[in-house]
Amino acid sequence: MDTSNTNKRAAITRQVTVKLFWWTAAWVVTLAIATFGPHFVWESKALTLGSLLINLGAGAGMIVANKDHLNILDEMQRKIQLEAMALALGVALVAGLAYSTADSTNLIPMDAEISILVFLVCAAYGLGILFGNRRYQ
Numbered sequence: 001m002d003t004s005n006t007n008k009r010a011a012i013t014r015q016v017t018v019k020l021f022w023w024t025a026a027w028v029v030t031l032a033i034a035t036f037g038p039h040f041v042w043e044s045k046a047l048t049l050g051s052l053l054i055n056l057g058a059g060a061g062m063i064v065a066n067k068d069h070l071n072i073l074d075e076m077q078r079k080i081q082l083e084a085m086a087l088a089l090g091v092a093l094v095a096g097l098a099y100s101t102a103d104s105t106n107l108i109p110m111d112a113e114i115s116i117l118v119f120l121v122c123a124a125y126g127l128g129i130l131f132g133n134r135r136y137q
Contacts, residue, residue: 016065016072023058023065030055076136084128091124092117 034051042048070078096117103112 013072016069020062020065020069023062027055027058027062030058080129080132080136083132084125087128088121088125092121095120 030051034048034055037051038048070081073081099108099112099117102108103110
């Protein structure tokens with residue numbers, strides 16, 4: 001592959017990665033607004049519904065941007081991403097259902113909170129990326 005093709009591919013990869021970053025940031029910000037707005041800023045159910053709909057739109061944009069990002073990766077990076085996603089999905093299902101069961105059977109003293117599961121899934125995904133990159137170096 002010549003240098004101009006390599007530079008062009010790197011520029012496209014950077015552009016798609018930046019797009020994914022902004023869609024992810026938009027989703028996180030709109031989620032924070034939808035979560036905290038009703039508690040601290042407004043009391044309107046219509047505003048809460050509107051903020052949730054905007055959050056869903058940002059989430060859809062993030063999903064499409066993630067798909068676009070996967071499509072521009074080379075085979076090795078795509079394999080690393082997919083293996084990390086498979087790990088995160090497995091952790092979400094297994095740990096999430098065990099956590100929910102522990103809550104519904106009063107095995108744990110508190111209510112199961114989705115934030116704990118989200119943190120666990122993110123950690124599994126991050127570790128999957130880290131170990132995948134190390135394995136295929």
